[in-house]
């Protein structure tokens with residue numbers, strides 16, 4: 001009788017942003033985009049926003065690879081970084097509470113504060129449009145506090161709108177739209193899908209809809225590149241907080257409330273200073289996937 005090939009996985013989530021985590025420290029997994037998409041599929045697979053891969057590193061304690069549900073490898077994932085740290089600790093792959101992790105966007109440093117609660121030094125934010133990357137040439141711009149906003153023409157079906165946007169990179173690209181109320185489902189779907197593939201963002205973009213409640217509390221919805229709207233986006237929370245802080249509208253420590261939970265973001269406001277994100281990291285179940 002033929003034996004079935006299986007792949008051991010752990011299902012985790014950080015504030016409802018959910019992941020399939022795979023251990024590839026032995027380097028034997030064949031991570032084709034097809035397999036990634038099958039794992040992420042919510043009907044025919046396990047179901048996840050991202051697939052996270054644990055690998056060994058020459059530069060840091062571990063290497064962390066991230067794939068969106070559409071199969072594309074990306075540079076950074078904040079909620080995933082907290083789950084990554086909880087995973088390597090739970091699996092006994094490290095005894096350390098604080099680890100260094102190599103990503104495509106550089107080294108990040110997650111720290112287990114207590115069980116299922118992780119703080120991550122995400123490194124600095126980049127506000128230079130070229131670094132996002134965002135093609136700003138020829139667009140009108142204005143200064144709000146210390147932030148440059150750009151007037152972006154957006155063709156979402158029947159209407160041509162012009163939106164003032166902020167852009168930031170947390171290693172991955174983000175655009176942030178400031179609203180005077182929490183974004184509606186219609187707005188997130190309509191503008192999210194259009195902006196994700198806007199020609200001014202050559203690597204596509206994660207789209208954040210930010211509503212500032214007060215200086216220490218904001219609401220955020222994020223339409224993620226390669227996924228669609230998720231219940232939370234860690235790098236989206238960092239990018240939105242940095243944009244709000246740069247505009248002078250929020251404090252150096254802010255609670256970012258999303259549909260799936262709350263993340264605390266801290267940033268001194270100094271250029272090149274690191275952004276810190278704290279929040280939950282939860283294991284849901286483990287299993288074997290039939291290849």
Ligand SMILES: N[C@@H](CCC[C@H](N)C(=O)O)C(=O)O
Nearest residue numbers: 077078079172225233234235
């Ligand atoms: N969920 C993430 C971000 C994952 C990557 C993103 N969709 C991208 O394409 O850059 C987070 O918590 O940061």
